[in-house]
Amino acid sequence: MNLLRQMFYKRKTLVIFTLGLSILEISFSLFWNSQVSTLVNLITARLTIPAFLILKAVITMGFCAGISYGVGVSTGWTAETMTHDLRMGYARYCIKLSPQEMLHINSGEYLSKLQNEISEITGYLSSSVFPIICDMIRFLGAFSFMVWLNPKLAFGTQIPVVFIMGYTVITSKVIGNAALKSQQANEKMNGYLDTLISAFPVLKLFQASSYFISSYSKVLQQWENNNVKEERVRAKLMTLSALISSLPLVILFLLGGYYVIHEEISLGTLYIFINLSGIVSSAMMNMPGRIGAFRRFTVNLARLKSSVILD
Numbered sequence: 650m651n652l653l654r655q656m657f658y659k660r661k662t663l664v665i666f667t668l669g670l671s672i673l674e675i676s677f678s679l680f681w682n683s684q685v686s687t688l689v690n691l692i693t694a695r696l697t698i699p700a701f702l703i704l705k706a707v708i709t710m711g712f713c714a715g716i717s718y719g720v721g722v723s724t725g726w727t728a729e730t731m732t733h734d735l736r737m738g739y740a741r742y743c744i745k746l747s748p749q750e751m752l753h754i755n756s757g758e759y760l761s762k763l764q765n766e767i768s769e770i771t772g773y774l775s776s777s778v779f780p781i782i783c784d785m786i787r788f789l790g791a792f793s794f795m796v797w798l799n800p801k802l803a804f805g806t807q808i809p810v811v812f813i814m815g816y817t818v819i820t821s822k823v824i825g826n827a828a829l830k831s832q833q834a835n836e837k838m839n840g841y842l843d844t845l846i847s848a849f850p851v852l853k854l855f856q857a858s859s860y861f862i863s864s865y866s867k868v869l870q871q872w873e874n875n876n877v878k879e880e881r882v883r884a885k886l887m888t889l890s891a892l893i894s895s896l897p898l899v900i901l902f903l904l905g906g907y908y909v910i911h912e913e914i915s916l917g918t919l920y921i922f923i924n925l926s927g928i929v930s931s932a933m934m935n936m937p938g939r940i941g942a943f944r945r946f947t948v949n950l951a952r953l954k955s956s957v958i959l960d
Contacts, residue, residue, distance in 0.1 A: 652954040656731045659959055663727040670723050671783040674716045675790035681709045682794075682924055686917030693916050724779035732771035738957035739767060745958065766949040773946045781939055784928075791925040799914055802922060805904050807929070809896040898926050 657664055684706040691698050795803040901922055908914045 652950050652957060652959075655959050656734060659734060660727060660730055663723070663730060667720070667723040667727050667779060668782065668786070670716060670720045671786045672790070674713070674720050674783075675787045677709060677713045677716055678787075679790065679794050679925075681706070681713050682921045684709055685924075686915075686921050688917075689920050690915050690917040720783065724783065725775070728775040728779055732774050734959060735767060735770060735774075735953075735957060738959045739953070741958045742956050766953045770946065770949050770953065773942060777939065777942060777946075781943075787928045791928040795922060795925055795929075798918055798921065799908075802901075802905060802908060802914065806897050806901040806922070806926070809900065897929065898923075901926055 684702070688698060688702065688706065691702075792803065792807070905914070905919045905922055909916055909919050
């Protein structure tokens with residue numbers, strides 16, 4: 650994780666700007682929901698809707714769309730900048746190797762870092778790191794707003810989250826272990842590639858290529874089996890996670906409907922809870938797979954940390 654902290658620190662201005670936009674995005678989203686809630690309450694009471702309320706809601710919606718676009722551009726730009734730093738840091742390390750060090754390098758290991766570890770790290774940075782951070786900001790903002798509106802309804806509908814959290818911890822370990830086995834098989838396969846590169850003349854001289862191909866095929870088959878097993882485990886556990894994550898919404902309809910009938914909350918407030926429940930539940934729904942992918946990401950970082958020089 651030291652490498653990731655260094656990458657974040659080097660581009661701290663971009664990271665802070667992206668996080669600031671995410672906070673601004675959820676703030677405008679909550680303000681938009683409050684505007685719609687007011688309109689729903691006015692319609693329910695059969696009152697005339699002032700023109701300035703409609704205009705304010707339209708302007709707020711425009712700001713939400715603009716900021717959402719800005720968040721997408723900022724996260725993509727920041728992730729690509731960090732991945733560029735990572736590639737250049739690896740190239741800088743390789744260039745600074747002395748001739749004596751270059752004679753003793755493991756070709757397969759360095760080839761693996763270039764084709765596998767760096768590729769997977771850059772892919773995870775672009776597709777997962779900042780989306781996860783932004784989702785957590787939305788989650789905290791939405792849940793805090795729900796607690797401020799009605800603590801009983803907010804906590805009552807999130808009781809299943811305790812069980813979802815327990816399920817998340819268990820499943821993330823299972824997915825993480827499956828990912829680790831796949832990585833270990835991949836590392837073993839790369840070891841055979843290094844043997845091929847370094848011992849190719851000897852293999853050619855003694856006609857040992859058939860033996861090498863047979864051994865390599867077994868290792869390749871082991872990697873394929875572990876990779877397929879990882880994807881199957883992830884799919885099964887994520888499907889059940891999605892099913893469990895729907896429980897808060899079901900409870901929200903039952904408990905929220907009860908409060909509306911007994912006039913403890915307005916229909917507009919219930920609308921806000923229903924609209925924001927997707928932000929809260931989606932963060933939990935995808936958490937097992939995300940934690941498993943994050944563990945794979947940290948393994949790749951650990952393998953690469955000694956081979957990257959960041960200025």
